[in-house]
Each structure stands twice: as structure tokens, then as C-alpha cells.
Amino acid sequence: xxxxxxxxxxxxxxxxxxxxxxxxxxxxxxxxxxxxxxxxxxxxxxxxxxxxxxxxxxxxxxxxxxxxxxxxxxxxxxxxxxxxxxxxxxxxx
Numbered sequence: 001x002x003x004x005x006x007x008x009x010x011x012x013x014x015x016x017x018x019x020x021x022x023x024x025x026x027x028x029x030x031x032x033x034x035x036x037x038x039x040x041x042x043x044x045x046x047x048x049x050x051x052x053x054x055x056x057x058x059x060x061x062x063x064x065x066x067x068x069x070x071x072x073x074x075x076x077x078x079x080x081x082x083x084x085x086x087x088x089x090x091x092x093x
Contacts, residue, residue, distance in 0.1 A: 017062045033057040049080070 005011060012019045036055040040046050045053045079087070 017060075021060060021063075029058060 007019050007022065033055065040053070040055050043053075045051060
């Protein structure tokens, strides 16, 4: 009987909150963030040397734990384009 219940039912949402988000919701979330980012890129805040007020993507609670646990960005260095150009202009050995 449990397998015949719809994905959005209360039983599944209590057991696994992630089932509240199907492909439609995930894609709509990404589309809305992409549009917000595109609009922000045309503002004066985005054109500054150090961009400010960048929009943040909405991340549901059940996904936030997975994002925090990821070690994808550890040890990544951030450089401006001028710094990268100076690094690339160095003589190679």
C-alpha cells in the first residue's frame, strides 16, 4: 500500500523531505537563479572591480547539508584577471 501513495503525500515528506522537490521544482529553481544572475550582471554592482550584492540561489534545507559537506571548493585560490595575467606572463622554466 505504501508504494501506491503519491510522491507528495505526508508520509513520504516526513520520511524523506527531498521528495517534495521533483525535477520541475529543481529546474525552475535553477532557471529563476539564472535569470536573477543575468539581470544582476547588467547592474553597476556587477561591473565593479570587486562585484557586490551577487544573488544567492535558494537551497532547501535537505540540500544545504549536502552542499556544506562538499569539499569541492577547498583549497581554491581566487584571483582577479590582472593577477592571472601577471601569473601567465611570468617566464616559464
